[in-house]
Amino acid sequence: MTPGDLPIFDQTDHGIKLIEEERRRIARDLHDGPAQAITNVSMRLDIVRRLMDSQPNLAAEELDRLQQRVRGLVSEVRRLIYDLRPVAIDEVGVVQATVQLCERNQHDWEIPIRVEVSDNISLNIAPARQVAIYRMIQEILNNVHKHAEATEVVVSFEQLDQNLVVRVVDNGKGFHPDSIPEGHFGIAGLKERVAFLNGELTILSAPGTGSTFEIHLPVYIGTK
Structure with a gap:
């Protein structure tokens, strides 16, 4: 269920x-x-x-x-x-708000953060879901900053059928996804947020290989 x-x-x-x-x-x-x-x-x-x-x-x-x-x-x-409450989400949508977030974090953290958006993506997403997506990206980036020791991060948006796919990839030190390191409190909350939106979260990582957070969300169906 x-x-x-x-x-x-x-x-x-x-x-x-x-x-x-x-x-x-x-x-x-x-x-x-x-x-x-x-x-x-x-x-x-x-x-x-x-x-x-x-x-x-x-x-x-x-x-x-x-x-x-x-x-x-x-x-x-x-x-x-x-x-x-990021005002930019209401004004320009989650993608552009994420671009602004990454630019600000890049400046503050001195880590290159690139945002990639596929050509076929639709922004017909309910405002509340856009805020939820933004929060999840924000939480992942905060975890990368605090724990990954990465020198490069890429955030990407892609549409697959009726699903939005968001990926956050870093080249940091990595970790075992089945054994969350001490202090990574945000990952447990992230899993609950994704599940609450009927989505799926995949974490690909291992020590020394960096990490990939991939979120699949059915945002283009019944978004009222």
Whole structure:
């Protein structure tokens, strides 16, 4: 039985579970990023206060460094806000939104990320499904960045009959798909997201060979 065949109450419970998992991801990103950085800035400001009278030059230099750090924090918070609801999906669709995501990640992570789109692809996809597809690509890319140690990533879109096929391929260190490494929490959630959309997820990887994430989704049928 697929999620689409579940009774309405089970579907609702599953949807709530996915929402809660997304909230936990956001909380984790806030804790690991801005929250820790702000704590560090606060501690360094205490040091600056103690230096102001005895070593004003050092205090001024530290304030300059803190100012740069705060500017970086503002950019990071803006990125997290954007990730909550990427406006580009509503405006230009999932493919172009993914291009923008990859361009931003390429700049921030300093990893070449290429997007390839087949000529026959149709964008007649329900908006909610486009957001779900974007989230899955985002999760895969985050895992690649955190764990793969890749120097190149390719994201591709292809239409096969009534299915959208999304692939994310990296040349990183790879892993055993049947034994998810510690810290790869996003993969379990990714599998649930794909199953909830009646799709299929295939992960091809082995140590030293890179990884391929391939998602098949029946997005062109009954997309209302």
